[in-house]
Amino acid sequence: MTHSFSSNPHGQRQRDLETFWSDLRQGIDQVYNKENINKQRYMQLYSCAYDYCANVSGDPNAKANDLPKPTKKPMKATNGKQGARFIGHELYKKIKDYLEVYLEQCRAKIVEKDLQDEVLLDFYTKQWSDFRFSSKVLNGICQYLNRHWVKRKREEGNKKIYEISDLAFVQWKEHMLTPLSNQVTRAVLKLIEKERNGEVVNTGLIKTAVESFVQLGLKGNAPEARLLVYSQNFEHHFLAETTSYYTSESMLFLQQNPVPEYLKKAQKRLKDEQERCDKYLNESTRSELEKRCTQVLVEQHLEIFYSEFQNLLDNDKNEDIGRMYELVYRLEPGLKHLKQLLEEHISRVGLKAVQSCQESKESVDPKSYVQALLDVHRKYNDLVNKSFDKNSLFVQALDKACTGFINKNCVSEAANNTGKSPELLAKYCNLLLKKSSRINPEEEELESILNDVMVIFKYITEKDVFQKFYRNLLASRLVNDTSVSHDLEGSMISKLKQECGFEYTSKLQKMYTDTHTSKDLNDRFQEYCSSNPAPNDSLQGFSVMVLSDGSWPYSRPSSEFNIAPELRVIHDKFSAFYDKQHSGRKLSWLYSQSKGEVEWSRGKPKTSHRFHCTTFQLSILFQFNHRDSLTFGELQTNTMIEKALSKQPTNSETKESEIQLSDIVQLNLSYSNRKIRVNLALPLKSEAKQETEQAHQSVKDDRMLVIQACIVRTMKSRKQLKHSLLLAEVMQQLQNFQPSVPAIKKCIGILIEKDYIERLNGENDTYQYRA
Template sequence: MSSVNQLPPANDFGATWNFLESGLDQIMNRLEEGLDRTRYSILYSAVHNFCARGSPPHTASGGAYSGPLNHRAATHLIGAELYNSLSRWLEDHLTKIRTESEKYMDEALLQYYTKQWNRYTTAARVVNNIFMYLNRYWVKREIDEDRKNDVYDVFTLTLVCWKRHMFQFVHHNVIAAVLKLIERERNGETIETGLVKNIVESFVSLGLDTTDSTKSNLDVYREFFETPFINATEVYYTTESEKFISENSIPDYMKKADIRLQEEESRVQIYLHESTHKPLISKCETVLVKNHTEAIWEGFQSLIDLDKQDDLHRMYALLARIPEGLDPLRIRFETHVRKAGLGAIERIAQQEAVDPKTYVDALLEVHRKYNDLVRTAFSGESGFVAALDKACGEFVNRNKVSKNFTSKSPELLARYCDSLLKKSAKNPEENELEDVMNSIMTVFKYVEDKDVFQKFYSRMLAKRLVNGTSASDDAEGSMISKLKEACGFEYTSKLQRMLTDMSLSKELNDSFKDRMQQSYDNSGTNVDFNILVLAANQWPFSAPTTSFNLPEDVIKTYDRFQKFYQNKHSGRKLTWLFQFCKAELKTTYLKGTKAGYTFQVSAYQMGVLLQYNNSTSYTFEELQSSTALAPEVLSSALGILIKAKVLLLSNGEKVGDAGTKYDLNFGFKSKKIRMNLNLPMKTEQKAETDETHKTIEEDRKYLMQAAIVRIMKTRKVMKHVALIEEVITQLQSRFKPRVPDIKKCIDILLEKEFIERVDGQKDMYSYVA
């Protein structure tokens, strides 16, 4: 046998192998004792000298020839004996290790296996380096020429041998021990996770690609570890979940399931291969969630009734893991929100007259509550947002107050806007007002009949502007901007024009007053006159329903303005809307106050009261003759004056009766110096509301007819059902047309010959060019 540090003869295989065998024994069994550089170099040289003896000649010093090999030299490469001997030696070595492993079970087996694996693979890298010359030439040639399918580089050979002579015999016991260890951890015990991690890494390392030794795969890991691990996981959690859910509440079960899923996520991070994440978590989701969806779904209602947001979020998070797991929750959520909204409105619907603010606040409170729930418990998920929107759309448009008519909500919303934007001691601060307007837009979003809101809002805005009762021009502009953003320019074009007309009217007034001062300084007139000139087609006003004789006190100023305006705008016609005019009259006939009282009155009330500068008593007929007012208009004006006791009526007589006298009350007294007598009667308010609704219905007829003509002009020929569907689609952003109304409009257009029926087809229409 050769000395430890003496190279054996290159042509003596027996001596060479005996020398290498002693080195292998030291590397594989006693590497921790150390392998010095000299010993390493001599072992490397022994391999080199043996394999290179059929190569070009050695140098004089006996070192390996370092020049490139030509083709002829390559044909004399030697290495098969060395490769086969190494294989047999590794087999014997591993057989000893395997035999020793039979003494161990469970965790002890894992300790032994990982210890031997780590020692073996560390040594294998050293062996591979020693046999590098064999790899570089003989092994490479064998693989390139495909002489044998089972020739590998030396390091791969060591792994193949481990797989054949160690792994194949012990993997059953190893995986069983690993699964027991993991089960113990799931049961709450602390385990040595590094042990499992080492086993997993060893299984991964054994995934060899026999066609390309530079590549690896996960076949061994998946077949021998992942598959049995996933199966064991399914059995474990199936048993645990069925027992736990039968003995505990749904919220407690969800906490348990959530913790288990987090544990498995962590398990992948700590000691499993990342590729196991998807199949493991998928299996856990199936066992812990999907298999118990019915029970979890049934627990939803009690949680939402009790506003258990944490539990609801946990339920959402669990069910979001499985396909269609959230669908039943969305349906139940929508039903719950709709019932909550209807219930909130039903509680306030018992009032005789529903206050707009109370109504809108009730709608907003429900929306705010469940919108917060969607954002927190359901993470703002689009399906729950859609369910919330659908439910809100239902109870906003169809509730106890609206009584199945969708026009009540937009009307009350418009009235609430009116109360907010009017001057009042209760007006919110600027920042708060902006928040309230944003809340109003939330309700507006759900209103179906946006044309109803537009019509009422338009009338109320007009009154605020004409009467000068707007709290803020900025607030008015801001609200219109929000409506424009929601519905487009066309929706708010008239509203915007109203604001423009107010600005233009201010300039016109200033110009008129300047002219009056220049032309009539010595006229002696004491009338303070302000005028609003408004574009007829932009404002929701109609001509007066009664004639009216202007009092002599204002007739001069009236005539002057007529002349001034005609000179400025030749050809334009002014229509005077006296029903919207107002005046202030100061009294000088009453005792008890030095400054006298100031009455804020309508133009018609002014026309009546100024008659009393000439006499203190008039009959109804006399007042009607002097003012030219229609009887019902005069009766309304007198009724308020009688109620305020500015005028007196004989006992037993009623306003409007023939021959009834109306006397000026010289004993009038009031705590207020300024009195507003320009108050609308309830009957007038109802008549105005009814008129607004009538206008809305008329407008809708024209919109539907226009839509039908527009559609038919584009399509030329169309079926009845398709035409109705298209009309609904085009108009639903403003209002939801009713099918019977669309049919009536179709009949009108047939009569007017805009469209006609196609011969032989009852349900087909064609456009008449």
């Protein structure tokens, strides 16, 4: 539909406007009465609104050149500065008046029928849905008005002029929402309460009502302003109602039910509110709703939770513990207290487990001891992983508790030695990796057990003690060829290296390498003997291990020893062979670590025994090849064995006693034993105890040197340092043990005496490095 204008009088123009509005009004009625409007009718209404806006203004102040010249062609819209001037104000006002009347009629129906609660909500939401859709259609019809007159007015600063869709919402808010807000909100809250009580309700009504509050926020406003209608008319009341509801319910439920049941109830309630947010609440409510629910359902009952937490731990109620964690996780201070309770509990359980495996004050089985530690760690590590979702706070609690009871417990107190745990752990590794009469586990199983060992090793504070004992026991396994698997030995060294670094395992790695090098050397020596045969050099099973000096826990012999003539030939032949292979190297024979087997036959018919002996024992037994008795002095002269070593009995059942040079040592011709193979090289218990004490003393001596080296290294770098800072630096740098303050002070005194450092003049608490 198009219209053109000529110089008609003002009255005629006004009649045309009324005609336009009459036609447009009829179309608006169709829109809000939900009559079917086809595309053609929609375009007619759009053209009608356009023609209304494009009519010539009756403004007496309009300039002549603003007025269009008579034309027979349809007028084209301009920007308002030239040609036709828009009279959108009249159309805008007529639409506003129409909406006011329409909405007042809607509200009158509610008052007339006295609608309440769900019936009111049903009517309200239906009217809102229809009104919103109709207003969207009307907005499309009036797009020309929106793009020109409304836009220009808003640009001029008139913020009370809105696009037609927003105008419709403003009118709804003024004539429907404001008068009915309390009734509508109350009806929504009642439905939500019914749903919380387990009743089935029409959540679609709630969703539509809540959406109406949100959508009544105007598009042009800031996000907070757009939600102002929602917040003031609904959210504020909803949150207050939620707080009141759950405060009453939680208190009553706890009075009638145990805490574990309440945990389930609270967990379900929080989940319900999250789902409620997803179903029909605005996302902006989620954070505050969660906060309110957490405060009422969890924070107000924390003291009850703490009291119950210990019971749950004592009874291994891991699922309930997990529920409590999920609830308290929402409150950071609450987690810290749970963490403290867990740490104290693990410490108590760990100390009790160690106490149960202690056989006596002096005897502790390494296997039982380590298994007790592992059982406690495994149990609570599983709890932390599953019930506490590997939360770092509770991982720290587990680590701190394990570090405490593993390093300081009744076993270490009985021994008066904080290095008892690393000693027992090293001995347990020896039981795993050493061949024994029992059936050893498969390699894969052993690998898994060694991984468990490393779990305990991680908590050991005095790792240098473990290193000392492990090195001694590894040396024994390698020298005596009693390792279950050389691959497992290498694997264990790799694990230690990964945990503590290259320096920690450098000697262990060298020892492991020496075994392979020695195997190749023995193979070449056998080839050499085959190519250069000699009489009396064919000792069966002869092999030599060449150990790198400084890597193995053995010292060079301090006295000479006359090796038996029966062993001398092959001994000298290997020495000559090695000198040819490695010129410039010198072999020092460690007879104390050498062993062999000798066969003894006697009687008619002859009975034979094979004795496994040390080299010293072999040399003594060989003395009786031609005589049945010798004096102690003769034995010592012939073998040149030190007197202390000579006291070592040839039979492990013989008791040690004072021996004089004139005493006669006689061969026991009546010796009998049901075993064909007899091991005479077993260490005495007194020797094992002495070796343990020596190992611990060696660790103490080594620590003093390590502390001194650390002090010198630090002072060389800093030049000057105060006493307190030097202590802190040393404690921070030393990772394999925790040096005591008295030990550091003693080392500082030693270094001052050696002129490595000195006290600064006039400042006794400050040290200075001396180059």
